[in-house]
Amino acid sequence: MQSKNDIESLVMHFGEMGSRWGFNRTVGQMLALIVLTEQPLNADQIAASLGVSRGNVSMGIKELQSWRLIRTQSQPGDRKDYFVPNGSIWDLAMQVMIERRKREMDPTLSMLRSHIMQADSDDQSYALSQMQQIHDLLEMFGRWFDDMQKLNPNQLQSLLKLGSSVGKVLDMKDRLFGSKD
């Protein structure tokens, strides 16, 4: 059975990467374990698999739920909570992006917004102009990201696969209908 070792090494890898993705080692390992295991797992099984304390698993579950990456699935005839991924791989990836946008961009955007609003209207300082540029860029990315979520998954996938040839399509559109910017 090769896949046991496969799972184990990917779980370790997700642990190491965890902190780069916004959670800690245990949470990363838990996510990998739940995603790679076909059967729903309960907290004791997770703790035993990863060799960490029950309390740590409880905190990790809370974290993964706050990211909307896992959900409970009750098993008939068992009072324990069992956990499964909250959707397909695609769904999980989208969810990670949504949450990271919330945690990494939104606070900065609103801080910049309030600074810019409070500025004197005759303030032409370099710092303010830089803030304005950061703000505009973040806002543009945010809007674009919201818009992408409105596309249906098929449109989104075909856009992703289109890659840089989207440039040609855009040029074509502009030739046919004129550019507004």
Added chain:
Amino acid sequence: MQSKNDIESLVMHFGEMGSRWGFNRTVGQMLALIVLTEQPLNADQIAASLGVSRGNVSMGIKELQSWRLIRTQSQPGDRKDYFVPNGSIWDLAMQVMIERRKREMDPTLSMLRSHIMQADSDDQSYALSQMQQIHDLLEMFGRWFDDMQKLNPNQLQSLLKLGSSVGKVLDMKDRLFGSKD
């Protein structure tokens, strides 16, 4: 002079956000300070501004340079190194995305690749199929990201501003030329 306090509070904010963006507090503060200050700054000035040790600033500079976010600019008649942002706000944002992709996606992609290659060809395990899906998704995003960088900044900006109406443009293209997927 309002902008002094503006700078200070944004520097503090970038410090707090730093760890979410992949660096530590001091590095985040240094980046904000350099980006918001019109004049090039030397290491002593940065240390004094932020109230941290000279050694810490030296390490922070190395880090920001490894992200290609700052560069030196020599001041005539001064032997000290002076630092400035390595390009426009847009350039810096792109650079952060490029580096994060390198640090957050590439290692996982190559680990998955090697697992999948080594798998027995008759392995139909759930875990392997999940790994394959994660791999394909990461690869698609990576390719798309590379492709986006090939667009010129104007095309890229117009794509961003187009938002979800890109769906309509895609549908139009498919009607005119047929869909390949």
Added chain:
DNA sequence: TTGTATTTTCAGAAATTTCTGAAAATTCTA
């Protein structure tokens, strides 16, 4: 209700990351 199974909480311990500051290394000038 009472007792049992299960989950959560959280104080302190352990692990990890960040920071300091003095010494070493490097770079430049004369």
Added chain:
DNA sequence: TAGAATTTTCAGAAATTTCTGAAAATACAA
């Protein structure tokens, strides 16, 4: 080349984050 200016390094200290495990809280069954 010597010596002054500047930068880097890195061992240990400080700060922060993560983890444990026992106690408290909650949920359920009889």
